[in-house]
Amino acid sequence: MAITGDHYVGTYAGHTLELVRNNWHKTLKLLIDGREVASESCALPHDMTLRGNLEVGGARHSVVAQSLVDRLVLTADSIEVDGQVVKLIKTK
Numbered sequence: 001m002a003i004t005g006d007h008y009v010g011t012y013a014g015h016t017l018e019l020v021r022n023n024w025h026k027t028l029k030l031l032i033d034g035r036e037v038a039s040e041s042c043a044l045p046h047d048m049t050l051r052g053n054l055e056v057g058g059a060r061h062s063v064v065a066q067s068l069v070d071r072l073v074l075t076a077d078s079i080e081v082d083g084q085v086v087k088l089i090k091t092k
Contacts, residue, residue: 010079010086013056017079017086019065030065030079037063045069054081 018031037052
């Protein structure tokens with residue numbers, strides 16, 4: 001985990017999915033195509049699940065982002081679309 005936060009990016013059917021943790025503002029956000037769809041305060045370490053929806057070709061898909069506490073201050077972060085894990089790249 002970077003001191004200022006983390007930024008993970010993945011793609012699904014040409015859409016950009018992002019999970020952004022900001023340690024200064026103590027927030028975790030899920031963005032789809034650059035638009036915030038869910039957020040939660042993370043002042044203290046705890047497991048978090050953010051949910052959103054993605055429309056692809058007229059079909060709606062469920063997006064679930066998870067940040068699970070691992071060893072008190074580290075986290076394991078992931079994004080799934082309809083239960084399918086999206087490969088994430090840490091950009092920050």
